[in-house]
Amino acid sequence: MTALEPSDAVVAAETADRADDEGVLGRSYRALSVGIVSVVLLIAFEATAVGTAMPVAARELDGVSLYAFAFSGYFTTSLFGMVLAGQWSDRKGPLGALTTGIGSFAAGLVVAGTAQSMWVFILGRAVQGFGGGLVIVSLYVVVGRAYPERLRPAIMAAFAAGWVVPSIVGPLASGAVTEHLGWRWVFLGIPVLVLLPVALALPQIRRRAGGPVQGGADAGFDRRRIRLAFGISLGAGLLQYAAQDLRWLSLIPGLLGAALLVPAVLGLLPHGTYRAVRGLPSVVLLRGVAAGALVSAESFVPLMLVTQRGLSPTLAGFSLAAGGVTWALGSWVQARPGAQPYRERLMTLGMVLVAGAIAAAPSVLVPAVPVWVVAVAWSFGCFGMGLVIASASVLMLRLSAPEEAGANSAALQISDALSNVVLLAATGAAFSALGGGSMTGAAGSGSHPAAFAAVFLPMAGVALVGAWVTTRLHGPGDRTAS
Structure with a gap:
């Protein structure tokens, strides 16, 4: 290398500077x-x-x-x-x-x-x-x-x-x-x-x-967390099985699933998650509340439109199609540089939109209400989810030390998935208990309208709880360990 040639360190620094502007x-x-x-x-x-x-x-x-x-x-x-x-x-x-x-x-x-x-x-x-x-x-x-x-x-x-x-x-x-x-x-x-x-x-x-993270140890796996992971998987499976079979005997796998699930969840999620402790625990909790409320309600939208309003399965599915576009739009909005100072307020708005969309959906149980109301409401709800879900991921990474990013990313996804299964099990049981009826049917037949109300209204309440959780995303101990 001649004196006129830049050193590797200089080249790396210049490359990093260029990357920072891209x-x-x-x-x-x-x-x-x-x-x-x-x-x-x-x-x-x-x-x-x-x-x-x-x-x-x-x-x-x-x-x-x-x-x-x-x-x-x-x-x-x-x-x-x-x-x-x-x-x-x-x-x-x-x-x-x-x-x-x-x-x-x-x-x-x-x-x-x-x-x-x-x-x-x-x-x-x-x-x-x-x-x-x-x-x-x-x-x-x-x-x-x-x-x-x-x-x-x-x-x-x-x-x-x-x-x-x-x-x-x-x-x-x-x-x-x-x-x-x-x-x-x-x-x-x-x-x-x-x-x-x-x-x-x-x-x-x-x-x-x-x-591994620079300065971190290339250590082996934490066997305790692996055991807890096995417990949460098996417990969730048993809970789902019990929810699908509403007989007294199903209480046995249901209770066993809960016994496995509860300690595993407490061990795998950040301490204080279910008390909405400020900082990372509330970010993780919000992810589960938001995803569980929307997914649990969304699972029943096509069924409601088919059995209560006589739509074909294809048309019922299309009622949710625009949500993918508005979800992406919400994610794009939260990514704008001008939105960064207002991230938490946007997340509060997002959860209010989710709650409103879920609460509006069962209005189509009234024959005079046009079915396109669901499509419009769901578009607004998914826009709110775009604001919330992407922002929660950004906040989780910001509040995580480099050596904790994997565990905290896992906690975020576990909260999402676990909330889905628990709330789906609860709404499914309520739906069946209140005359959910068959999965198909003509307009006005099959499932009882009250069964759908028992799904959507509680999930709207869960979404409003999420709006409150958005007020607790920052506070002392932002770099909470998982």
């Missing part, structure tokens, strides 16, 4: 951003498409009686994957967890797509769930390590935007593939598409976010 699609971040958002896009497409293919798959595999387990199997193993990914990412870096997660997700798709029996199909879904749990947490850690704080709102908005096209196109594409090629290709077509985003993202992740 956006998420600037030269320094483009390959990484496109790669990880593409992974989110494919997971989103699978999540939105599978619901269309699942009834056909269950019927052909003679497994309609096991239908619910194809969903709960995915959920319970994803919880375990989330905790494992947090441990793995904090101690070894996110690269190993991400590659294993993508491989497991693809392998599960292949197992499900080639299954000749329902139990093998459920096994494939369980492998998928494990991989999905690994992927989502490790991606959050990648964001925390590879992007400066000023770019994190933008990449979180890009994650939300990755759900827009799948939420609109996914069900239609899945229906066309199922009808013309067979349901198996809904599962078998996606693994091949994973190769390109992986090829783009992995070299950048290795360079920017590989290995």
Whole structure:
């Protein structure tokens, strides 16, 4: 090297300076951003498409009686994957967890797509769930390590935007593939598409976010947390099973599930989460409250429109399609530089919009109310969710020390997923107890209107609790350990 040539340190410093001035699609971040958002896009497409293919798959595999387990199997193993990914990412870096997660997700798709029996199909879904749990947490850690704080709102908005096209196109594409090629290709077509985003993202992740945190120990896994992860997965599975079978005997697995679930949750989430302690615990709690309220209510919207207003399943599904666009719009708004000083106020507004949307939905039980009211209300509610969910992720990373980003990302996802299962179990039980009736029917038949009111009104109340939690997102001890 001559005296006129810059040193490696100078080149690295100049590169860092240029990167600091770039956006998420600037030269320094483009390959990484496109790669990880593409992974989110494919997971989103699978999540939105599978619901269309699942009834056909269950019927052909003679497994309609096991239908619910194809969903709960995915959920319970994803919880375990989330905790494992947090441990793995904090101690070894996110690269190993991400590659294993993508491989497991693809392998599960292949197992499900080639299954000749329902139990093998459920096994494939369980492998998928494990991989999905690994992927989502490790991606959050990648964001925390590879992007400066000023770019994190933008990449979180890009994650939300990755759900827009799948939420609109996914069900239609899945229906066309199922009808013309067979349901198996809904599962078998996606693994091949994973190769390109992986090829783009992995070299950048290795360079920017590989290995343990600088100055941290490359330690082994915390066996206690792994045991708690197993407990939370098994407990959630038992609780879901009990909620699906409203008999006295179901109290046994329900109580056993709760006995496993409660100590595991208390051990895996930040101390004080369910007391809404200021700072990180309230951020984690808000994520669960927001997601659980909307998802639990949204699950019953198509059923309500089909059984009470006589819409076809396709039209009922379209009533929620615009929500994907407005969710992305809300995420984009929270990412604007001018919105940063008002982040908490925007999150409060978001939860109020979510509560209003859920409360407005059952108005269509009155025949004089046009059905498009649901579509409009849900668009506003999903805009609110875009403000809340992306902002919660940004705040979680801001309040986490580098060596805690994995565990806290896992806690955020656990709160989301666990709230879904608990509130879905509660609303499902209330719906059945108040005359929920059949899952299909003509207008005015099937499920009793009061059963739908028992779902939507309590969930609107849960969303209002979330609005209160948004007032407790900052305070003493912002860097709360998980």
